Amino acid sequence: MVTHMNNFPALGGEATILVVDDTPANLSLMSSLLMDTYKVKVANCGERALEIAQSDTPPDLILLDIMMPGMDGYEVCRRLKAQVGTKDIPIIFITAMADVENESMGFAMGAVDYISKPFNKTVVKARIRVHMQLKRQSRLLENLVFMDALTEIPNRRALDQTFAQEWARSLRSDMPLTYILIDIDLFKKFNDHYGHGSGDECLVRVAKALHGCVQRPSDCLGRYGGEEFAAILANTDMDQALQVAQNFHDSVAALQIPHAHSEVAAQVTISMGVATTHPVAEQNRHLLSGAADRMLYAAKHAGKNTTRSQAF
Numbered sequence: 349m350v351t352h353m354n355n356f357p358a359l360g361g362e363a364t365i366l367v368v369d370d371t372p373a374n375l376s377l378m379s380s381l382l383m384d385t386y387k388v389k390v391a392n393c394g395e396r397a398l399e400i401a402q403s404d405t406p407p408d409l410i411l412l413d414i415m416m417p418g419m420d421g422y423e424v425c426r427r428l429k430a431q432v433g434t435k436d437i438p439i440i441f442i443t444a445m446a447d448v449e450n451e452s453m454g455f456a457m458g459a460v461d462y463i464s465k466p467f468n469k470t471v472v473k474a475r476i477r478v479h480m481q482l483k484r485q486s487r488l489l490e491n492l493v494f495m496d497a498l499t500e501i502p503n504r505r506a507l508d509q510t511f512a513q514e515w516a517r518s519l520r521s522d523m524p525l526t527y528i529l530i531d532i533d534l535f536k537k538f539n540d541h542y543g544h545g546s547g548d549e550c551l552v553r554v555a556k557a558l559h560g561c562v563q564r565p566s567d568c569l570g571r572y573g574g575e576e577f578a579a580i581l582a583n584t585d586m587d588q589a590l591q592v593a594q595n596f597h598d599s600v601a602a603l604q605i606p607h608a609h610s611e612v613a614a615q616v617t618i619s620m621g622v623a624t625t626h627p628v629a630e631q632n633r634h635l636l637s638g639a640a641d642r643m644l645y646a647a648k649h650a651g652k653n654t655t656r657s658q659a660f
Contacts, residue, residue, distance in 0.1 A: 554616065
């Protein structure tokens, strides 16, 4: 598999656990118990827990005390489950109220487990380990939904989701957004001459080369369909976009994949359409992808193995 999925990463090696408890001794105990295996964050009240969970680096799992002054654990859980960005974070309630009624309430609100006080260290570690494994497996399955089976890079679904997210982000921050459409020149002739097996191998090699040119976590390079690929580049103006496009050209040229029936070059080449804009509220994001599509058509008409661009 290609090394990363841009906006769709698998759960990393060092996961983060947020421990929420108003008792300093309990925070200290849990931190010392878990810090050898996980990165541990702590919060001594519900408000602080929400701040950490809604930050740019949310935890992978939350250990949440139920009985706290002010905002109790149930309210924290309710608010986390009501937000798109935090609803999927597993929550394990920590409680001394080990009765069926309270456990049922917690599970109904979306908690995945309970840990009773006083803590049994072995049980705590075992339950956390199980839920971390479940989250990792869930994330891997989620990645498969967003991965192109042949090339193992993001698929059209991933591109569409990233486009919507980055359009909204660019709109809020008044930053430029770039959309690049990439097409392998005369790919049907390549398939007809070399066979579909070689065609698939060509797609995989081109995908890997293009994907290697996109390194920022906010960017996404994926397979648009057939022999077409697309790149969504956040906070990227036209000059920067054209440099990325040149990198795409260079990376595919460096593969030196023979294409005997191409009237463009002796090896596989690509054509690109680049479109850049500063999103505004009255615009539909598909104006940007549509402009990239028109520029790709213009590049094809201009003789292929080239790039055409539009900024608006």
